[in-house]
Amino acid sequence: MTYAEFLSWAAYRNRRGSFNQGMRVEAGAALNxxxxxxxxxxxxxxxxxxxxxxxxxxxxxxxxAMESWS
Structure with missing residues (x-):
């Protein structure tokens, strides 16, 4: 994997979240x-x-934090 590909996957993961299917299911159930x-x-x-x-x-x-102090 090239460095450019790594940066592209990192940007995707930062925007869309984890690739872990279990965490995605947990997040949906937690939202409900x-x-x-x-x-x-x-x-x-x-x-x-x-x-x-x-x-x-x-x-x-x-x-x-500043907002919670006031």
């Missing part, structure tokens, strides 16, 4: 679970990653 939890909960606020045991939550950006 988060929607149901938010609809049936009084406080809501559930995120998709809350229902994905094999995924890590993305780190908070500086802008999000």
């Amino acid at each position: 679970a988060s929607i149901l939890a938010n609809v049936n909960s009084k406080r809501g606020g559930f995120k998709q990653v809350d229902f994905m045991p094999h995924a890590e939550e993305a780190p908070m950006s500086l802008e999000e």
